[in-house]
Amino acid sequence: MKEVHINIHNIRNCVCGECVSFPGKWRELSHADMPGLFCAHGKSKLEIEEKGCICGSCMVQQEHELSGMYYCSRGIGES
Numbered sequence: 210m211k212e213v214h215i216n217i218h219n220i221r222n223c224v225c226g227e228c229v230s231f232p233g234k235w236r237e238l239s240h241a242d243m244p245g246l247f248c249a250h251g252k253s254k255l256e257i258e259e260k261g262c263i264c265g266s267c268m269v270q271q272e273h274e275l276s277g278m279y280y281c282s283r284g285i286g287e288s
């Protein structure tokens with residue numbers, strides 16, 4: 210497991226924006242510096258309803274040998 214850094218490569222590869230649990234880009238931006246990439250910057254400040262997680266299909270997950278889910282609602286290391 211490698212630490213995920215906030216960089217353009219990882220931001221582009223994050224698929225959170227296509228996920229049913231994602232609260233929405235603009236809602237997320239009103240509470241955080243960036244939407245998505247929760248495996249790097251930790252959980253969302255918003256209340257997330259867990260309706261499914263597609264982190265398993267994400268290149269960031271594969272490239273960093275992660276195995277977690279729901280980083281948006283559970284944070285890093287708690288999923």
Ligand code: SF4
Pocket residue numbers: 219222223224225245246247248249263264265267268269270280281
């Ligand atoms: S593993 Fe999940 S939170 Fe991390 S970049 Fe991919 S989709 Fe986003």
Ligand code: SF4
Pocket residue numbers: 224225226228229230231232247261262263264278279280281282
């Ligand atoms: S961390 Fe998982 S559940 Fe949350 S928005 Fe990203 S893909 Fe969806």
